[in-house]
Amino acid sequence: MSLPASLPDRFDPAVPLADERYERFARLRVMGVGCKEAAKEAGLPVTHRNAPRFDRHPEVIARKAYLAKDDADVIAAARLMVHERLVASASLNVLSEFAILGHVEVGGRKVARVVGIDWKALKHSDRAVAITGFKFDRETGVMTEFTRDDPLQAISQLRDMYGFRAPRRTELTGKGGGPVQTIDVTKLTNDQLVQLESILAAAAPAGDVEAGEGGDRAADRAAPGAGEPAAGQPSLELPGNTR
Structure with a gap:
């Protein structure tokens, strides 16, 4: 399914687009996601040249203009996108979720061992956003190394995002750690x-x-002479000025 080449009669930009992929694409673009990345995320058929074509479609343009007017909705959607990305980064366990198990013989019995990673399954999962780099063997094409987002950093950002930082206690003391004077x-x-x-x-x-x-x-x-000590009264001396 694709959108018509021009705006249909009585088109209402306040109504979500009939094709959920284009609606998702329009929302991602309003949130600042790149054209190609938004098309991939929305499930649209992407090549290195056609992604901008989705962005120039009349219905998409009209829908983006309408969505951009609601700052609160855009901010909420962007916040949700950031939240989902951080959660994926913090909770990804590649070995647990995508390991390929094989068996080797140890001491006369077969033992299960991890023999690889199902990269295809990882690529098509919502966890793929946490993988940031790959290295392949030039001769065999087999992946030899990958890098991922730092899960502890993602947890730290989630903590700050939702105000989970532990309160700090500050204790005031006087000179030498004694009581405040x-x-x-x-x-x-x-x-x-x-x-x-x-x-x-x-x-x-x-x-x-x-x-x-x-x-x-x-x-x-102050009355005239009020700055002088009264008769019979000692002069005022502040702490630290005592002679």
Whole structure:
């Protein structure tokens, strides 16, 4: 089955294409999958030249334009595609799923051994995306080596994708690993509190709300002479400045 050469009457781009392969192809293209890769994934007959032809079909163009309008749907579909790829990479067990078993004689009895991999079955499975490279023997054409996605890296990406990262605990300590030093301001007089506020405001970064962009608000509120210690009261000394 193939799509007509032009848009039929009353074509509605909001309705999925009648041919599921072209619908799948259009969705993959909207998600940014390459033309040839999308055609293969959708099950369309692909050659090195005809893949762009699928992308230029009027119905596919109209359907892609409609799908591209729904950002939320495109993002959700792309997220699902990434999820499926990572799951395939994380869970692929080539020997368990695609091993070819043979028998060898050991100590007078036959023992099952892995004699090869069913690459054809792997190629046509949804696990094939996890295989990233092959090496073949030039003379025999037999595959001698293959590479695959790192399963631990795929698991790590899935963990980050769904927020499964374990929470980190941070413990604050004082000097030398001791307790954090605190100041009991309840014992200070009003004049000392005003002086402390003025010192902290002066030390705050430029533009700080407390310091004020238009001047020292604490100083504006202080009465004349408020920055000086009251008669009979010791001067305020901050921790670390004690002489």
